[in-house]
Amino acid sequence: MxxxxxxxxxxxxxxxxxxxxxxxxxxxxxxxxxxxxxxxxxxxxxxxxxxxxxxxxxxxxxxxxxxxxxxxxxxxxxxxxxxxxxxxxxxxxxxxxxxxxxxxxxxxxxxxxxxxxxxxxxxxxxxxxxxxxxxxxxxxxxxxxxxxxxxxxxxxxxxxxxxQMLGQAAAVVALMVALGAALVWFGINRGLSPLTDLRDAVALRNPQELRPIRRRVPREVVPLVATINGLFQRLGAELDRRRAFISNAAHQLRNPVAAIQAQAESALHARSDADRQQRLTDLHELSRRLSRLTQQMLRLDAASDALDAQGGAPADLAQIVAEVARRHVPAALRRDVDLSLDGVEGSLPVAANPVLLEEAVDNLIDNALKYGTPQGSALRLELSRDGGMAALRVRDQGDGIPAQLHDAVFERFFRVSTADDGGSGLGLPIVRAIARRAGGDARVEPSDRGCVILLTLPLAAADAPTGRKS
Missing domain, CATH: 3.30.450 (Beta-Lactamase)
Known part of the structure; x- marks a missing residue:
């Protein structure tokens, strides 16, 4: 008011x-x-x-x-x-x-x-x-x-x-109203004192102190306090996530930046044109890796912050997977990899953001081609319906992932191999963040051969219009 x-x-x-x-x-x-x-x-x-x-x-x-x-x-x-x-x-x-x-x-x-x-x-x-x-x-x-x-x-x-009689009665009524107003004001001040205490309790909170409010409040204010405590909890979790992201980003960017600086200094002091050209080539490759790492970190943060993942028209998972797979065909042919798609009849509408979903599928296929598909093998993409969920399985024929690392591979910056292959350890975390934001999940499915990454997403309403990319 x-x-x-x-x-x-x-x-x-x-x-x-x-x-x-x-x-x-x-x-x-x-x-x-x-x-x-x-x-x-x-x-x-x-x-x-x-x-x-x-x-x-x-x-x-x-x-x-x-x-x-x-x-x-x-x-x-x-x-x-x-x-x-x-x-x-x-x-x-x-x-x-x-x-x-x-x-x-x-x-x-x-x-x-x-x-x-x-x-x-x-x-x-x-x-x-x-x-x-x-x-x-x-x-x-x-x-x-x-x-x-x-x-x-x-x-x-x-x-x-x-x-005279009216004046006497009016005086009594006015006196009663005045006394009643004074008592009402006193009662309101006493009745609102718990809200004043609640205000003081909220004022004591800061980004470093977001513990729940435990003060006794009237029954009518309990839902408000519960909502505030829930907000503090979500805010605390978001601040912790931000701190972890900044810490991890600083740690992961330190080495590439140092390497770029070292290569740049070497190029400046090169003794020959051939040596300078090699340093510039290495510098270009390091810059490309740093750019990809930065883009993946930003995409991961965007996937975690996307509040409209289920807003608007649903996305057609079958169409998105087919289009993304088509873009990876040249890379698969260069490695003699048989890239195939086993789809479902018609569309497969899911309640997810089309742009973020395309990013997740691209990361899955790119990750499988780079780390899980030996030259001359096959990579299969399998689409299916499972109850109220749509499922995408990315099945490769590589060495697989040890069972004890099935959850660890979805952590930020975690890599199964320590070899310097240009990876950043952000591909699968991006996939899981996008899936969970849409109400689904991503996990490693047990397999006798190779590795199977399973992406599940909730199906959209049957009568909902299917979103198309422009």
Whole structure:
């Protein structure tokens, strides 16, 4: 999650907002509900008081035989209710008895049952008022019958009471929200402390120290820690591989470079043209070997780093083997070697990178022609299917490889023979690295005669398109 200006938003802030904002919204909704409740409570309270005043006015009029209500009683009633009071009394038949003559009009269509107070809102002297109409039966020689009493008052105090109750409730809600926000912030800081410890643990790691993280973390973070530890493990393995590669490369390049330097110095100090020509020829051969060694080392590193070995369209192993074998036919003819291919009908699609696969097949055939195929013998390439795997066997008729060295020949820079034959000991390691990157393998298969190198690769899906080289 990022802010509008592109900066990352902290998890602490995000959690705080996600928790406190809903609380604030609920507080606003609660304030609205409390306002309605306070308004209803204030209205009911003042309406009950207004009804009592109406009864008191009716009794006072009956006692005084229609005279005005005593000023002391009216003052006492206004003191209890707060706002100014006004009243009007009509005897049976609508005869005006006492009170104000300009009472607020009664809403049209409203029914006023007998002995039941009816409340309504109106405007009196340009001010909003609340009024009550009460009809009481009075038995009296002068006021005999249903007497109608109307009492009304301004609503200033009841609105002030509503606002006061709302303010008190809102203050309590705001205090609760503030305390809740403080507790939430404290809880988030405490809850995220394991992540802070995890951050410190990761910060302690460096290329020389990639041991797994062992700190206790919440259950939800365990998969993350496991992923980080897996990354550290892969990174450590890759760093070890890089160090080994650099060390081996430095060791293997030291002698060829020294030899080139020695031959160059000899050529510079040669006593005759023939001697100089021989030194230059030797220098050219050493440069060619160094170039091949460098290229093979780079290919081996590329094979180990290739992340898209199974990406894209599958490669046709049968086509690749046929094309690579065709390129080696001239070399086989020069040594009188019978190079043959026993293939399968149709294509043999495998889930591998075509370029790297071609490199692996080229190394297998080149290695067999150079070291495993005597002059006048045969070299057989056999393609087959074995379950869900495609297999290529390179079968020569040489001396073979001792059983105890079957795994060693796939190690970098390892050579069975110590003779200076121009080899680098990288051909078979390149083959195995490419095969394993594609999900297969390469190994020496036991044989009664010669050496058999077996390359296995996973078959591609039957309906997948077959990749072709351009």
């Amino acid at each position: 990022t802010a509008p200006d592109g900066r990352a938003v902290s998890l602490r802030t995000r959690l705080f907002v996600l928790i406190v904002v809903p609380q604030f919204v609920l507080a606003v909704l609660a304030s609205v509900v409390l306002h309605w409740m306070a308004r209803d409570m204030s209205r009911n309270l003042y309406d009950d008081t207004l009804k009592v005043v109406a009864h008191a006015v009716a009794r006072e009029v009956m006692v005084t035989k229609g005279d005005l209500i005593a000023e002391s009683l009216l003052t006492s009633l206004q003191g209890a209710i707060g706002d100014p009071l006004f009243y009007q009394v009509h005897a049976a038949g609508g005869r005006f008895i006492v009170g104000r003559t300009d009472a607020p009009p009664i809403p049209a269509g409203r029914e006023y049952p007998e002995a039941v107070p009816v409340f309504y809102n109106a405007v009196y002297n340009d001010q909003p008022v609340r009024a009550v109409v009460l009809r009481e039966y009075i038995t009296d020689p002068e006021l005999d019958g249903w007497t109608t009493v109307r009492v009304w008052q301004t609503v200033t105090r009841r609105e002030a009471l509503t606002l």
